Amino acid sequence: MARKTFVELIDDLDGSKAEESVSFALDGVAYEIDLSKENADKLREELGEWTSRARRVAGRRIRGTGGSPASSSDSAKIRAWARENGHEVSDRGRIPEELRQAYYAAN
Numbered sequence: 001m002a003r004k005t006f007v008e009l010i011d012d013l014d015g016s017k018a019e020e021s022v023s024f025a026l027d028g029v030a031y032e033i034d035l036s037k038e039n040a041d042k043l044r045e046e047l048g049e050w051t052s053r054a055r056r057v058a059g060r061r062i063r064g065t066g067g068s069p070a071s072s073s074d075s076a077k078i079r080a081w082a083r084e085n086g087h088e089v090s091d092r093g094r095i096p097e098e099l100r101q102a103y104y105a106a107n
Helices: 037-051 071-084 098-107
Strands: 021-026 029-035
Touching: 021 037, 029 037, 071 098
Parallel strands: none
Antiparallel strands: 021 029
């Protein structure tokens, strides 16, 4: 049996049908937003005032401004807390960001 899956983009600004995803970056953080043609044109027009005066940077990776990685003692504490609170977490490897945030919010 054949199956077709359709993805419909919704404009993140006004909820109308989106026609494209627009990517941009600010302060080292990359963003993507789904917009209708009208809203995408409006965004490009408004950013145009700034981009027309800016230098284009090619060949650089866009990096977030994330904090430093947690120490191994933090990781052990987070894993213990996660298990005590019913979360599944591996003995080794990266701890999911959601678990880190939940741990720091609770402690």
